[in-house]
Amino acid sequence: MSNIQQTLSIIKPDAVERNLADEIKSFLIKKNFKIIDNKKIHLNKDEAAEFYKVHQSKPFYNDLCSYLSSGPIVVMILEGENAVASYRKIMGATDPKNAEKNTIRKLYGISIDKNSVHGSDSIDNAKKEIEFFFKN
Secondary structure, eight states: OOOEEEEEEEEOHHHHHTTOHHHHHHHHHHTTOEEEEEEEEOOOHHHHHHHTGGGTTSTTHHHHHHHHTSSOEEEEEEEEETHHHHHHHHHOOSSGGGSOTTSHHHHHOOSSSOOSEEEOSSHHHHHHHHHHHOOO
16 A cells, blocks of 8 residues: 655755755655655744754754754655655664665765755654745
8 A cells, every 4th residue: 555745855055065956856766756846945043943943952953053054955845655754764864974875864964963964754744844845
């Protein structure tokens, strides 16, 4: 039985800065994801703070917000079979050093902070995150 879902993907400032957006998109298409919509935007600090509100209580929250708003990002709605879990698997571990071979973060990530991509961690969050960037 098919379980087609949508999830949010963000190509973070470090990857956009290194002109990796098209390469990462191609990687995703090869992994059977459909890119339903995508756009390049530059969040300000307040928008980044709103997006990462779930991490408000964590020590890395301010750095995360500063980083996400430090340059242009590419936000995408991905669709595919079990998209949330599948995308998280091909993103790889948060720290590129610990990521499995042939995952996005192993291939393109620089550090635990500059790990090139973000993906929704649950179906509920995917809905909220997609809504955040693609409200009609």
